[in-house]
Amino acid sequence: MTTLVTGGTGTVGSQVVVRLAALGQPVRVLTRSAEKAATLPEGVTGLLGALAEPSTLGAAFEGVERLFLLTPLAQDEVDQGLAGIEAAREAGVGRIVFMSVHHADQAPQIPHFASKVEIARGLERSGIPYTVIEPNSFYQNDLGLQQPLMEFGVYPMPLGSVGLHRVDVRDIADAAVAALTKDGHQGEHYPVVGPELCTGEGSAQAWAAALGSGVIYAGDDLDAWSLAASAMMPDWLVADLRVMFEHFQERGLLATADDFTRQRGLIGREPIGFDRFATEAAAIWKSQVAGA
């Protein structure tokens, strides 16, 4: 039962790939990079291509029975997602698990949330059996914050004070693999969330405890965040994420009791807490600094 993973070299997809390979399942990864294809885990096949270039998809999809469809943050994300679904239809893929975003339908003003809703509609129209997983904000986004946290003692993610039920990527991968490999999830949308609310101040405190050093929250100023982000990402992405942070500051991204029940039904255990994630990351960072 061959599974194709798009985004299989990235944060979530790479964890999905490792889990499927550990189950002894044939796994393919669609990648734009020959270099990344050459360094995939043992037994995993890399196929060169991109959702953004539909003419490259035929060979990658040939003989594929299951698809983990992860679309990148891109201005043409909807076209990429729909191209993946069309390639799956042409290849006779029997099951698609698509990764959306938690409560994507409640914030259509955020471009990459709206894109996910559009792609999920395309899935419905396709007639292919599908499951949608809807993760909250990833804990692992904070792995890019080693320098501000350790050198400046600042937590710069403008999460606000309402809170988000952020989630560990390992739980997202477990949810994806359960939906890909077990029956009974067809047509379902599953939230994938963490156990507690993460706020800006609370995250700073959790990092301070994990690092054993002072960390302050940089605050909710989105002009300051946009200015700093402009040095690292294109304008369209800064604008998209700014609208997202505005939404988080006003409304949060909250799980309901029903979300937790449904998630437990899919992954069969409680999700990983932020403290555990931060403690593990801080230990790695501290050992890197000690070894440098």
Ligand SMILES: NC(=O)c1ccc[n+]([C@@H]2O[C@H](COP(=O)([O-])OP(=O)(O)OC[C@H]3O[C@@H](n4cnc5c(N)ncnc54)[C@H](OP(=O)(O)O)[C@@H]3O)[C@@H](O)[C@H]2O)c1
């Ligand atoms: N970060 C969050 O908190 C969060 C929460 C919920 C949902 N999401 C959604 O998660 C998705 C991203 O997942 P991820 O973080 O696991 O992905 P990622 O680490 O950014 O990796 C995405 C992969 O997609 C491939 N890719 C193809 N076209 C690309 C492009 N134009 N730009 C960047 N990568 C491209 C790359 O693989 P190759 O280089 O090998 O081709 C890359 O490894 C997005 O749809 C996002 O909206 C994110």
